[in-house]
Amino acid sequence: MSLLFSSYTLNSPRGPLELANRIVVAPMCQYSAVNGEAADWHLMHWGNLLNGGAGLFIIEATGVTPEGRITPACLGLWDDRTEAALKDKLGRARALAPATPVFIQLAHAGRKASSATPWNGGQLLAQDQGGWQMVAPSAIAQLEGERLPHELSRAELKQLIADFVMAAERAQRIGVDGIELHGAHGYLLHQFLSPISNQRQDEYGGSFENRIRFPLELFAAVRAAYQGVLGIRISASDWLEGGWTPEETANFAQQLKPLGCNFVHISSGGISPKQSIQLGPRYQVPFAKVVKEQSGLPTMTVGLITDPHEAEAILQDGDADLIALARAFLYKPRWAWEAAAALDGKVVANERYWRCLPREAQAVFGSVKVGQR
Secondary structure: HHHOOOOEEEEEOOOOEOOOOOOOEEOOOOOOEEOOEEEHHHHHHHHHHOOOOEEEEEEEEEEEEEEHOOOOOEEEEOHHHHHHHHHHHHHHHHHHHOOOEEEEEEEEOOOOOOOOOOOOOOEEEHHOOOOHHHHHHHHOOOOOOOOOEEEEHHHHHHHHHHHHHHHHHHHHHHHEEEHHHEEEOHHHHHHHHHHHHHHHHHOOOOHHHHOOOOHHHHHHHHHHHOOOEEEEEEEEOOOOOOOOOOOHHHHHHHHHHHHHOEEEEOOOOOOOOOOOOOOEEEEEEEHHHHHHHHHHEEEEEEEOOOOHHHHHHHHOOOOOEEEEOHHHHHHOOOHHHHHHHHHHHOOOOOOOHOOOOHHHHOOOOOOOOOOOO
């Protein structure tokens, strides 16, 4: 039997959550919110991907404060207005698709905030052009010549934890099944982990133990407030000499486990434009393997995994427990259907689509029947 199409259970204080298969739609920023509010684009986008057959769908990076957004068009969850918009669009999208667990990625962009949307260049916005003051562990710019971020004080760190907790409580009210904290791709939590961006002189900077202190405190606070599945996305390597390493990632994951971490989602990079990433199929899988083996946590792997047989091999080798895809799902929203056909798996589909399968893939939806006069 295909492991990719076998079920998988994630535990939480609320109880076990069973995923129908091991395919995950990874968070993908859409830069389509209005003042942080989910819009019609999200309704269409989420409804489309929720009909794709994946076992789990994760909503894009969602700012816990307005200043925590990557761009002015990023999704937010910081007040009643943004909560109501997200609840409305998500509820409507879920009503149009088979029952699928949904997680949300809670995030703060730190020094990478105040950026233009990618199709407008993606660079730092001036404050008189809709930008704002960024914050970070240290007053070190992301790119040379940019204005410096504000170094967060201890009091501001406590407020940020409160902001994440409040967003988690809102997510719980909305009814999402899980939360993924964003600790990857050069955003705020990653900025604390990496010695490239964290050069503080207090108890939150310097040694490995100090650099992981704030992310651990934040995780523990969110865990205390949220009863669903809770995990974190981590960049396992900065791909840069003197940066964050896979060994540190595994150690960090080990320390998250007793705090009630239910999964880790392993990616890499994003802390510096000087990174030298060695791209290729499965290029981040070795990182996931190390973290899985050393932490024992349920582990997602992601990055240039596009072939169903390749995804299956990763699971068969024991290198990860879940396979996350992002852009592959934008290009092929029914990737999971094709994978099921290739691996003799099955997916649940909306009955309106039952008649669409080609002759060679008739078993993908199981024993469904349609009739017509």
